[in-house]
Amino acid sequence: MKLKYNYLTNKVADSFVAVSTDKICEHKFIKFNETGAFIFEMLKSDVTEDEIISALLKEYEIDNETAKDSVRTFLKYVSDLGIIQYEC
Amino acid sequence: MKNTVYSIAGFNVEIKDNFGGIKSFGKKYISPDKNADFSVSVTKADIIREKELCTSECSAAYLERAAACRKLANLLPEKDCMLIHGSVIDVNGIGTVFTAPSGTGKTTHTLLWKKLLGEKLTVINGDKPILRFTKDGIYAYGTPWCGKEGFSENKYTRLKNLCLIKRSDTNRVYPLSRDEAVSVLLNEMFIPEDPYIFSKSLELADRIVSECSLYTVECNTDIEAAKISHSAIYGGKENL
Numbered sequence: 001m002k003l004k005y006n007y008l009t010n011k012v013a014d015s016f017v018a019v020s021t022d023k024i025c026e027h028k029f030i031k032f033n034e035t036g037a038f039i040f041e042m043l044k045s046d047v048t049e050d051e052i053i054s055a056l057l058k059e060y061e062i063d064n065e066t067a068k069d070s071v072r073t074f075l076k077y078v079s080d081l082g083i084i085q086y087e088c
Numbered sequence: 089m090k091n092t093v094y095s096i097a098g099f100n101v102e103i104k105d106n107f108g109g110i111k112s113f114g115k116k117y118i119s120p121d122k123n124a125d126f127s128v129s130v131t132k133a134d135i136i137r138e139k140e141l142c143t144s145e146c147s148a149a150y151l152e153r154a155a156a157c158r159k160l161a162n163l164l165p166e167k168d169c170m171l172i173h174g175s176v177i178d179v180n181g182i183g184t185v186f187t188a189p190s191g192t193g194k195t196t197h198t199l200l201w202k203k204l205l206g207e208k209l210t211v212i213n214g215d216k217p218i219l220r221f222t223k224d225g226i227y228a229y230g231t232p233w234c235g236k237e238g239f240s241e242n243k244y245t246r247l248k249n250l251c252l253i254k255r256s257d258t259n260r261v262y263p264l265s266r267d268e269a270v271s272v273l274l275n276e277m278f279i280p281e282d283p284y285i286f287s288k289s290l291e292l293a294d295r296i297v298s299e300c301s302l303y304t305v306e307c308n309t310d311i312e313a314a315k316i317s318h319s320a321i322y323g324g325k326e327n328l
Contacts (some may be wrong), residue, residue, distance in 0.1 A: 008283055010290040013266040013297040017274065017290055021283045029286070031274060033267075 002046045003078075004085045009037060016040070027081050032074070035060070039074045043084070051074065091127075095119035097169055097218040102127035109152030113232035116242045125187065126163065130155040135247045140205040157216065160276040165288040168221045171278040174226040175235075176212040176245065177201060179322055180181060183245030185194035185217065186305070187276045188253040195237055197253055197307055198312035214239030219247060221292050226299055247323050249301045256306035259313045261313065264302040273297070306319045 005025040007018040016037035018030045032040060038059060042052050049071060056067045078084055093102050094117045100118070102124035103110050109130075134155040135148060142151065161171040162253050174187035175198045186194045195214060200211055212228055215235030220227045226247040234240035252272050264272070273293045280286045303321060307313035 008287045010287050010292045010294075012270045012273075012290050015267055015270040017270070019283045019286050019290070028279060028283075029274065031271065 001048070001084050001086045003040075003042070003043045004083050007022065007040075009040065009042075011037075015063075025083065030078070030083075032077075035070050036074050036077075037072060040078070043078070049067065093119045093122055093124045095250075096231055097164075097220050098244070099125045099167065101125065102167045103156055103160075104129040105152075106130055107148040107152040108172070109147075109149035110156060112149070116240075117232050128156050128159045128163070129160065134179070136157065150248070156252070157231075158278075158321070162280050162282070162285065164218065164278075165280055165285045165292060168292065170219050170221075171216055171231075172215060172219055172273075173276040173278075175214050176217040176230070177208045177245070178206055178212055178243070178245035179205060179318075182249075182322065182323060183212065183244060183247040184249040184251060185219075185228060185247060186251050187272060189275065190277050192253050193255055193307070193309070194253050195235065196309055197305070197313065198239070199237075200306050200307075200309070201318060202310055203311060204314040204318060205217070210241060210243065210245075211239040212241050212243055212245055217295070219292070220244070221295055226228070226295060230251060235313070247296075247300060250296060251305045251321065254304060254306045255308075256307065257308055259308060259310070259316040260306040261317050262304050262306075264304045266297050267306075269297045269302045309325050 005020045005022040009016055009018045016032050020028060047070055052071050053067050067078055091102050091104050092099050094113060100119045100121050105111055130152045135151045138151040138155040166171055174185045175194045176183055176185045186197055188194050198211055213230040213234050214237045216231055216233040218229045218231050227244045228247040229244040230241040232240060280289055305317045
């Protein structure tokens with residue numbers, strides 16, 4: 001899976017704001033935290049859920065369950081926004 | 089088609105009055121300098137577009153003012169400025185912006201402060217001030233776009249405080265988290281159409297969060313609300 005649109009990611013204070021550069025994208029911007037920004041960055045290329053979980057485990061000192069939960073919650077969030085494509 | 093140069097946020101802006109809406113800016117915004125830093129002109133297409141965004145029946149003059157505001161706001165981030173939705177007040181050279189979604193009570197709270205402080209307080213702008221970001225700090229300027237109360241001074245203040253106004257039965261002031269402040273700014277700052285210019289605005293938003301004291305002001309409509317928030321924000325330094 002990967003992002004359907006192109007984004008510029010900006011750090012604002014401790015948050016991250018991704019701004020779509022594609023006019024057809026319905027959501028002009030999305031705000032998320034640092035973990036969200038890490039996952040969002042990975043979604044710029046074609047990637048699987050398991051690959052994101054592994055990368056998250058390498059990057060942060062968290063257990064498997066926490067990583068899975070974080071990834072699933074974030075993927076549901078961006079998927080509900082309609083900005084993910086599953087067939088790449 | 090008369091072109092007048094206006095002094096807005098320290099810039100000389102030539103604004104073409106094509107539909108009779110701009111002349112209402114009044115004398116206090118007319119610049120003595122005839123050389124403009126840049127110019128803004130509203131076209132028929134802009135008016136049509138603005139009309140689509142307008143929820144009620146609006147005159148061409150009103151739509152021209154709104155469209156001119158939008159056009160200017162799109163140019164500002166590249167000049168280290170941004171338009172924000174809020175009310176800016178100055179007390180002893182220290183500026184505070186009260187922001188909140190429309191209808192929350194920014195104007196009501198501003199009026200309570202005015203009642204409390206009288207001449208010691210200047211309302212710089214009641215609706216759409218421009219923030220200018222310099223090496224020395226952030227300055228909030230009055231603009232001709234000022235809301236129905238007409239609070240509009242061609243003056244500026246050093247912006248030190250950002251306050252999110254929330255309606256409540258009781259009066260309470262507490263810190264606004266940095267994360268919440270970003271959400272508030274995303275709701276209340278002007279969002280430029282161009283994503284690269286929007287990104288530039290976000291750099292400026294980052295400076296607001298870093299350089300201003302951030303407050304949540306829960307308030308009712310009693311004078312006590314202004315007393316409590318003034319004391320929390322300005323430390324009660326004014327002799328009331």
